[in-house]
Amino acid sequence: MIRLASFALAAVCAAISLPAAAQFAKPEDAIKYRQSALFVMGQHFSRIGAMANGRVPFDAAAAAANADIVAEMAKLPWAAFGAGTEGGKSKPEVWKEAAKFKEHQDKMIAETGKLAVAAKAGNIDALKAQFGATAGSCKACHDSFRNQ
Ligand code: ASC
Numbered sequence: 490m491i492r493l494a495s496f497a498l499a500a501v502c503a504a505i506s507l508p509a510a511a512q513f514a515k516p517e518d519a520i521k522y523r524q525s526a527l528f529v530m531g532q533h534f535s536r537i538g539a540m541a542n543g544r545v546p547f548d549a550a551a552a553a554a555n556a557d558i559v560a561e562m563a564k565l566p567w568a569a570f571g572a573g574t575e576g577g578k579s580k581p582e583v584w585k586e587a588a589k590f591k592e593h594q595d596k597m598i599a600e601t602g603k604l605a606v607a608a609k610a611g612n613i614d615a616l617k618a619q620f621g622a623t624a625g626s627c628k629a630c631h632d633s634f635r636n637q
Contacts (some may be wrong), residue, residue: 513569520577520604524568530562534623537608541620549611556601556608563601567594578636586633593630611626 513519533555539545540552570590571585583590600623607619 505614513571513574516574516576519569519571519574523566524563524577526565526569530559533558533562534627537604537620538614538624540613541617547613547616549608552616553608553611556605557609560598560601560605563598566612567591580634580636583634590630590634593626593634597623597626 513522536545536555537552537559540547570579572584574583577583599617604616604619605625607615610616
């Protein structure tokens with residue numbers, strides 16, 4: 490039993506310390522994973538956008554719940570851009586300009602964190618402003634790193 494438990498622990502530790510690319514069985518899985526994470530994030534972000542743009546009535550609790558999901562999802566895609574996972578809509582610059590790509594990731598994670606804070610303030614104007622700043626961080630990265 491102890492031996493089984495220590496084997497399981499060793500396997501978990503190895504999984505955590507492996508390079509990100511090795512966490513996906515194949516490159517297509519990494520591409521699907523990052524596209525899925527960005528899709529889910531986009532769905533919840535657009536629900537906030539609908540409120541920010543006045544297409545649906547402002548609902549503070551819904552905005553806060555959606556913004557929390559956006560902020561969590563924003564952390565996920567990046568581990569799936571490892572070496573050997575070129576493809577999808579990604580431009581080669583993702584791998585050629587890794588430092589710049591990382592700056593965009595960090596900026597987007599920071600903006601979505603601020604969006605979650607703004608959404609909890611229950612103030613539509615603060616939400617609108619931070620929705621715009623967050624969308625700007627999405628767009629800036631897409632302009633340089635995503636094929637349309
Ligand atoms: C969205 C969404 C994006 C961004 C981007 C901002 O709602 O899905 O990718 O905003 O369009 O320009």
